[in-house]
Amino acid sequence: MKTISVTGKTVEEALNQGLTELQATREQVDYVEIQTPKKGFLNFFSKPAILEITMKPDPVGEAERFLADVLRCMDVNLDIHAFDTEEKKARLEMNGEDVGMVIGKRGQTLESLQYLTNLAANRHSDQYRRIELDAENYRERRAKTLEQLAYRLAEKAKRTNRRVVLEPMQANERKKIHQTLQTDTAVDTLSDGKEPRRHVVIKPKET
Structure with missing residues (x-):
């Protein structure tokens, strides 16, 4: 997290100077007043306002940087775009020719990447923000496949x-x-077994 020290005749002036330097909005920073401004007599013995301004943690930005570093280490060239950024969640979409490498078998690689990205995104934040990773709309396509299978x-x-x-x-x-079969009154579903072999069982309802 970046912290700078700024000086101004007033707190507002110092804050605005800091926001300009950080290229940030008021909502994106926290600040501490190190020295309160004081007017002197005929400009003698006056004191400027001194602030320490710190950028607030940005989970989405952290997630994008972490994911870009991981893809670089994997030698995978993909574009990353943030969508649906809300207060408690956001979605990162990856697109490109090598997208299959980040999906993996039945999305296992994608799930692992998502888990690690969430850890990295929220390591400096007091409020958890869920990051969902997707790749070429894989999750929607997989959901439809699972519905048809069910x-x-x-x-x-x-x-x-x-x-x-x-x-x-x-x-x-x-x-x-x-969820797909919960309204089907003719069957019951249950999960059985232990990870990583845990599976779903579909059985006719007893009459």
Whole structure:
């Protein structure tokens, strides 16, 4: 976090000078008054205002810098753009020819990158801000695939009157299966097993 010391005839003047130097808005900084301005007699013995101004932590900026460094180490050339920046969350989208390298098998690499990026983004911040990583809209495409899978296997469970065991999935993907079928009154879903082999089971409801 960058901190500078500035001087001015008044607190406001010193603050404005600091904001100009930092190229920041008032909402982006905190400041401490090191010396209170004091008017002297005929300009003698007067004291200027001295402030220490510190940039507030910027989780989104931290996330972008961290992710760019990781991609550079991976020798992956992708563009990073921030979207949907809100008070408690933001989304970083990666685009480019090498996007498959940051997605990995069923999004496992993307999930790992997201976890590490959130740690880096919030290490200096008192208020947690969730960063969601995406790559060429992978998450939406994967969600649709999971929905179709859930409907298809639910029909199989009902048709055969037998439970259907899905392949091991990450927690967020298991949650998507549960949510998709929660309104289906003919089947129940449950998670079974231990990580990393934890999976969803779809079974016909007992009548």
